[in-house]
Amino acid sequence: MTQLISDRSDRIDRIDRKIMDLLQQDARITYQALADRVALSPSACLRRVRDLEERGYILGYRAQIAINRMRNVLMVMAQISFERHATDEFGDFDACVADMPQIVESFRVSGQYDYMLRAVVTDMQEWTQVRRVLVNGGFGVEKIVSHFMMTEMKSFQGYQMFVEPDIDAQAFPRPRRA
Secondary structure, three states: OOOOOOOHHHOOOHHHHHHHHHHHHOOOOOHHHHHHHHOOOHHHHHHHHHHHHHOOOOOOOOOOOOHHHHOOOEEEEEEEEEOOOOHHHOHHHHHHHHOOOOEEEEEEOOOOOOEEEEEEEOOHHHHHHHHHHHHHOOOOEEEEEEEEOOOOOOOOOOOOOOOOOOOOHHHOOOOOOO
16 A cells, blocks of 8 residues: 655655755855754754755755856756657767757757757857867757857746745736836
8 A cells, every 4th residue: 555645755844945045145154153043953954954955855065156157158048859759769969968068058848949059159150160079979950049148137046945826916016117
């Protein structure tokens, strides 16, 4: 008989969510400060963080880098479509993309396109070289539609830990009319 109620190792409680939310906001927070914010002892808080890491809920810690302050960059969002849509044939493409340092994110998606990629390159010539590898690599790429980022309006700030299912449209600002 299948156990319907999972044990602690599969559950995430409110304290775990609060810990992950705080770590998303500041991964450099001390364990003492984190423990104080979630009302635990530092040792209990550390145990929870280590448990979340071991269970795969916390995948790593990263700094957000302003790469455009270090060098010229061209950010590219690319939509990729394949000649055939057999997901078992995407493995070689996945491996190629994983090995390309210019591609910083890759998502297999549903809809008109099969993949969405985010690439960071120095200039249009470098993007042309990346695009050429993807199209001519024998992966069955039919089409690449490239979008070049002009201004980043909102960068990834972390996931919503406490889901509020009812979104009040009145709470969001409306555009001003001239």
